[in-house]
Amino acid sequence: MEEQTGTFAVKKGLAQMLKGGVIMDVVTAEHARIAEDAGAVAVMALERVPADIRADGGVARMSDPELILKIMDTVSIPVMAKCRIGHFVEAQILEAIGVDYIDESEVLTPADEAHHINKHAFKVPFVCGCRNLGEALRRLGEGAAMIRTKGEAGTGDVVEAVRHARSVLGEIRRLQNMPEEELMAFAKENGAPYELVVETRKLGRMPVVNFAAGGVATPADAALMMQLGVDGVFVGSGIFKSGDPAHRAAAIVKAVTHYNDPYILAEVSRNLGAPMVGRNISTMPESERISDRGW
């Protein structure tokens, strides 16, 4: 038989291999090396971490392919990169240089205010952000092979990550207790493809891997997300905006593996140096929130 590439099973399969792991934002090859040495399962290659994108303002775009290629040459673990929401040409470029996963990300400035990328058209898999189950299932409908709850990137405040994870996981629990005749109304109210609503209810979880993202800054934050029921965590600004990135990165990796063991969590939380300073989301103006991007 012919070997088949780019199937949904292999796209979704790579995310399954990342489960129970930490995916770290890195902006240089040196960062990527530190992340791999700390035990990261993958790195997200980008020019600026979300905290700096926030601070700098302006338009945030796909990173220079040269930077991404350097990072791909440096580490043996998978390399992800971000494109703008709806910017399918940035995605084509990222696929052409051979990144392992594309994050169609709200952290960058959206290129399309109504449409996301048709991700079925690509051989490279995509991860997309969500705030609730309806948004997640719309992204799956477009061909995403992995989901992450959005949180509020670049803040170091875990509250939105918790809100979004509770929303997604709570809606799945609600679906499971719902009589079958109510599923179409659920699909309609949540703007979710009906078939995916049915499948999620049957599985008792989303049909793809679901990571947490956006505001995870400490080992305790990471373990909190794991105990809430996500499959792994993305850490963006939380590592390389902290006082001792190598030490903190390794501690967060251990916290995700041993998320249910408070004694190990206590051990790995000691003497990590200063965490990223952070931004309190409750006092942040609505206009500065990026998790609202995505349709």
Add this chain to the structure above:
Amino acid sequence: MQIGVLALQGDFAEHLVLLRRLDVQAVEVRLPAQLDSLDGLIIPGGESTTFGKLAVHYGLVEPLRQFGQRKAIWGTCAGAIFVSKDAHRDQPLLGLMDISVARNAFGRQVASFEANLDVPALCQVDPDGRPYHAIFIRAPLIEAVRGQAQVLAKLEDGRIVAAQEGHLLATSFHPELTEDTRFHQYFLQLVRSRM
């Protein structure tokens, strides 16, 4: 019979689901003491560098080596790298199987693939001999088998993707991502042979 699945990271939950479907008691293993009551161990897919870091830090490397001297171990993908003697790279390995592997031998994720394999050994658990549909994700290749290690499956072009050395098993691909339980059944035979 109780089977452990190394749960440092990776798709250990998928292995647990298939084992339980076969009515086998299956537990997650993260610390050395959890190996004590087990009859066999699966090392799942994931990132072998991550396994290595965590296994070293939590003192699992020697206990896993000792376990593998006596009892059955099966490594899938990253797990196959972890049980090998040589991965051409400075990273912690168990060195249990006399095989050398090349990491990411097929290329990056866009080259990940599905293919049917002819695996004669599976006739021991199911005589119908149908092809085995295998999923390869950024897969390693088993470059060479030495000593007591034997080839269990090859791609059409002859490249080795599964090997066995007595009670030890290594597959480049992921039986845990499929509904086909034949490889798990085959492994359980190896476990029983050492009980």
